[in-house]
Amino acid sequence: MRRIGIDVGGTNTDAVLLEGTRVEHAVKTPTTADVTTGIVAALRALLAGVPPDRRRVDAVMIGTTHFTNAVVQRRDLTPVAALRIGLPASASLPPFVDWPSDLAAIVRGAVFMAEGGHEVDGRRIVSLDEAAVRRAARAIRAAGLRAVGVAAVFSPIDPSDERRAAEILAEECPGAAVTLSHELGRLGLLERENACLLNAALIDLARRTTRAFEEALAASGLEAPLFLTQNDGTVTLASQAAAFPVYSFASGPTNSMRGAAFLSGVGDAIVVDVGGTTTDVGCVRHGFPREANGVVEIGGVRTLFRMPDVLSLALGGGTLVEPDPLRIGPESVGFRLTEQALVFGGDRLTCTDLAVAAGLVSLGDPAAVLRLPTDLVRAAVGEVHARIAEAVDRMKPDAREIPVIAVGGASFLVPPRMPGISRVLAVPHHAVANAVGAAIAQVGGELDLVFQNMSREAAIAEARRLAEERAVRAGARRETLAVVEVEDIPLAYLPGNSLRTRVRVVGEIAGFR
Amino acid sequence: MAEPSRPVSLEEIEQLAVGAWILGAGGGGSPYHGLLNMRRLYAGGAVVRLLDPAALADDDDVAVVSFMGAPLVTQERFKDPQAIARAVRMMEEYTGRQFRAVMAVEIGGGNGLAPFLAGAVLDLPVVDADAMGRAFPEAQMTSFAIMGLRCFPLTLADVRDNAVIVARAADWKWMERLSRKACTEVGSTAATCKAPRTGREVKEAAILYTTTKAIRLGAIVQAARRAHEDPVDAVLDAEGGRLLFRGKVQDVARRTTEGFLRGTARLEGLDEYAGQRFDLAFQNEWAVGWHDGEPRVMTPDLIGVMDTLTGEAIGTETLRYGQRVTVIALPAPDILLTPRGLELVGPRAFGYDLDFRSVFGPPA
Numbered sequence: 001m002r003r004i005g006i007d008v009g010g011t012n013t014d015a016v017l018l019e020g021t022r023v024e025h026a027v028k029t030p031t032t033a034d035v036t037t038g039i040v041a042a043l044r045a046l047l048a049g050v051p052p053d054r055r056r057v058d059a060v061m062i063g064t065t066h067f068t069n070a071v072v073q074r075r076d077l078t079p080v081a082a083l084r085i086g087l088p089a090s091a092s093l094p095p096f097v098d099w100p101s102d103l104a105a106i107v108r109g110a111v112f113m114a115e116g117g118h119e120v121d122g123r124r125i126v127s128l129d130e131a132a133v134r135r136a137a138r139a140i141r142a143a144g145l146r147a148v149g150v151a152a153v154f155s156p157i158d159p160s161d162e163r164r165a166a167e168i169l170a171e172e173c174p175g176a177a178v179t180l181s182h183e184l185g186r187l188g189l190l191e192r193e194n195a196c197l198l199n200a201a202l203i204d205l206a207r208r209t210t211r212a213f214e215e216a217l218a219a220s221g222l223e224a225p226l227f228l229t230q231n232d233g234t235v236t237l238a239s240q241a242a243a244f245p246v247y248s249f250a251s252g253p254t255n256s257m258r259g260a261a262f263l264s265g266v267g268d269a270i271v272v273d274v275g276g277t278t279t280d281v282g283c284v285r286h287g288f289p290r291e292a293n294g295v296v297e298i299g300g301v302r303t304l305f306r307m308p309d310v311l312s313l314a315l316g317g318g319t320l321v322e323p324d325p326l327r328i329g330p331e332s333v334g335f336r337l338t339e340q341a342l343v344f345g346g347d348r349l350t351c352t353d354l355a356v357a358a359g360l361v362s363l364g365d366p367a368a369v370l371r372l373p374t375d376l377v378r379a380a381v382g383e384v385h386a387r388i389a390e391a392v393d394r395m396k397p398d399a400r401e402i403p404v405i406a407v408g409g410a411s412f413l414v415p416p417r418m419p420g421i422s423r424v425l426a427v428p429h430h431a432v433a434n435a436v437g438a439a440i441a442q443v444g445g446e447l448d449l450v451f452q453n454m455s456r457e458a459a460i461a462e463a464r465r466l467a468e469e470r471a472v473r474a475g476a477r478r479e480t481l482a483v484v485e486v487e488d489i490p491l492a493y494l495p496g497n498s499l500r501t502r503v504r505v506v507g508e509i510a511g512f513r
Numbered sequence: 514m515a516e517p518s519r520p521v522s523l524e525e526i527e528q529l530a531v532g533a534w535i536l537g538a539g540g541g542g543s544p545y546h547g548l549l550n551m552r553r554l555y556a557g558g559a560v561v562r563l564l565d566p567a568a569l570a571d572d573d574d575v576a577v578v579s580f581m582g583a584p585l586v587t588q589e590r591f592k593d594p595q596a597i598a599r600a601v602r603m604m605e606e607y608t609g610r611q612f613r614a615v616m617a618v619e620i621g622g623g624n625g626l627a628p629f630l631a632g633a634v635l636d637l638p639v640v641d642a643d644a645m646g647r648a649f650p651e652a653q654m655t656s657f658a659i660m661g662l663r664c665f666p667l668t669l670a671d672v673r674d675n676a677v678i679v680a681r682a683a684d685w686k687w688m689e690r691l692s693r694k695a696c697t698e699v700g701s702t703a704a705t706c707k708a709p710r711t712g713r714e715v716k717e718a719a720i721l722y723t724t725t726k727a728i729r730l731g732a733i734v735q736a737a738r739r740a741h742e743d744p745v746d747a748v749l750d751a752e753g754g755r756l757l758f759r760g761k762v763q764d765v766a767r768r769t770t771e772g773f774l775r776g777t778a779r780l781e782g783l784d785e786y787a788g789q790r791f792d793l794a795f796q797n798e799w800a801v802g803w804h805d806g807e808p809r810v811m812t813p814d815l816i817g818v819m820d821t822l823t824g825e826a827i828g829t830e831t832l833r834y835g836q837r838v839t840v841i842a843l844p845a846p847d848i849l850l851t852p853r854g855l856e857l858v859g860p861r862a863f864g865y866d867l868d869f870r871s872v873f874g875p876p877a
Binding site for chain 2: 086088089090091092093097098119120121123125126153154187188189190394398399500
């Protein structure tokens with residue numbers, strides 16, 4: 001199987017061509033403002049490196065931080081109409097509560113609340129007030145709003161009210177992009193609704209971006225299905241990703257962890273990705289990143305996204321070092337490393353200079369750091385090593401020894417030995433681990449529902465069946481699906497032996513020639 | 514004597530939310546939504562006053578409020594300040610008496626903020642006291658029950674036009690059964706006003722100044738975080754608590770029996786506890802802890818499991834594999850350590866055949 005993986009980062013667009021499990025070619029090109037030009041250039045450079053008869057590929061996977069950046073930087077967001085269904089319950093905390101005011105000012109187009117929704121045991125709170133939904137739909141059209149987020153109380157248990165609202169919206173404001181909260185996930189109305197509203201705000205951008213990706217692909221002459229990578233290390237067809245941009249929020253760290261695991265051939269490890277400004281430390285199990293369990297904030301908004309559990313340190317190759325008293329970071333020269341670091345002829349002392357002075361790497365002009373005091377170099381490198389070792393220790397899944405995979409442009413800062421670590425692996429192509437991670441992504445499906453009056457085994461089997469359906473719809477080949485996560489939590493106080501069951505399955509991409 | 518009542522700032526409410534979560538001893542649900550409600554009420558001009566219980570007249574009437582139900586349900590059906598205010602008004606109509614103030618039945622978890630929601634809507638002060646000094650799962654686990662006070666009436670309000678009055682109950686356990694049934698019917702979440710208390714009963718049978726204690730605890734955690742100091746140490750210093758174990762969660766087993774979240778967790782030691790093991794058992798709240806198989810801490814001593822790094826309290830529903838946690842014990846209010854107290858809230862009340870032994874030694 002031949003795949004191209006592309007990572008569109010803030011600074012660089014990386015592309016790799018994988019033949020089976022071998023990296024055939026890899027390139028790094030600057031990211032452009034319009035994204036498309038950068039991808040076209042990366043694809044050209046990549047294809048130029050292989051003979052014409054080897055330019056056929058089975059799939060192209062793109063990973064991008066575009067959507068997170070839009071939220072974090074408050075740009076390219078569409079105003080959203082929020083429709084909450086659940087009155088008279090949950091009235092005290094309306095949609096957009098606890099959003100940062102600057103973000104709410106951009107995204108909050110209108111707020112409507114209607115009667116409806118369900119109880120935890122599946123009964124109705126009250127019947128859906130269709131007339132109120134219809135009035136809201138007409139007001140949405142009158143206000144010229146084109147994006148709508150609908151969240152009903154306990155919709156993960158019974159989504160019928162959200163679906164009915166979508167039908168009414170389709171009748172009254174045709175063409176509006178409607179996001180339904182139950183399609184995004186878990187129990188926790190506020191967090192699920194937040195995800196839903198962010199998704200609605202990003203749909204325009206997602207459609208434009210995926211179209212740009214498709215055009216870039218067409219311009220490069222490649223004929224292959226286009227996938228977008230998601231937070232959990234899987235991919236989804238670009239057409240489907242355009243409807244759920246929030247699922248692609250954290251694909252950067254995920255791809256780097258997946259790529260590292262793949263390049264090293266080690267599935268269970270701690271991955272340390274040292275860039276110019278930050279070090280991301282994560283944990284992979286069976287080649288997939290461990291997910292964060294709790295609340296994840298995106299641009300100041302609480303969500304319950306499927307996100308990798310990543311510990312970020314303000315420490316990288318460009319991090320500034322003050323000698324007396326010794327202080328390392330958090331400031332970094334960032335992408336100006338190649339102008340400002342001592343070894344590159346600049347006048348700022350960075351972690352890269354320390355590494356060159358300590359003989360950990362040869363870069364630039366080693367003579368520029370000859371006069372650094374040995375004590376300083378030893379103390380500072382010791383401090384950098386100690387910080388990384390502590391982060392690694394914090395991310396370890398248990399007390400057993402586990403390998404560390406070091407990737408990223410400044411991976412030379414990773415200490416060669418750490419307590420509780422069996423070995424530190426350096427891998428080829430580590431600088432393009434992200435793009436490799438995109439190239440090897442699989443298709444996943446997840447289900448998170450409360451089951452009642454069912455045995456544990458029956459509930460898990462049913463959850464698995466539904467998760468597999470979702471994976472197949474997202475483009476997976478059914479016979480390759482495997483369960484990667486099963487979690488069940490009995491729910492306190494609730495009648496009928498309630499069991500919240502979460503199952504995630506992954507599989508290979510279907511439809512290859 | 515100090516001023517009988519004083520306004521509580523929004524900053525203190527934020528601190529109360531942090532402190533109440535720690536005093537929840539693993540249960541009581543997260544105070545996050547209560548905090549959001551309070552921010553909105555304060556933004557609308559509300560200011561709640563905190564009343565020194567010593568300032569209560571013996572014949573003042575005090576409303577004892579709480580949200581009853583499953584913490585998970587309130588993740589979808591939010592606690593409603595109007596509903597808790599309605600439960601209080603219902604009680605006034607039923608008894609024909611006006612309340613002088615409101616108070617919490619439990620300071621721990623989300624219910625620590627419940628009287629503030631009611632107080633903001635009804636413009637009543639909140640008494641600086643509660644009836645548990647922490648959180649407990651059942652109605653009979655209060656200082657009022659320990660002191661043998663009357664358990665009825667109880668009013669229960671739903672967000673729909675449903676209202677229930679439990680006019681009488683044979684004892685506190687019957688009150689628990691009857692009200693739990695009604696609560697489950699209306700969706701496993703309801704606003705309740707418990708049996709009203711007189712000023713004298715509050716002064717004699719409540720656990721006093723626990724609101725101030727929770728605010729102080731929250732302030733200490735916030736200050737420690739700002740100063741990049743260890744928030745767990747700060748809590749222990751301030752409350753005379755004891756660090757019992759530091760480790761990493763190795764296993765969590767949860768199951769629902771008789772309407773409660775029960776289960777066990779195993780921690781594997783880190784640092785000076787390397788090679789050792791700590792087991793925890795819970796029924797909504799942490800109940801018993803064993804160090805290398807030996808009982809080390811048990812209810813009613815407050816058992817806290819905190820994120821080792823942030824000092825954030827971790828609930829029995831949110832503890833997960835791999836978390837690095839510190840187990841601490843905080844002293845329980847004296848009344849819970851009396852023979853009658855131990856009967857209602859000691860280890861045997863939770864099904865553990867253990868004689869209560871406090872981490873802090875025998876009661877003075």
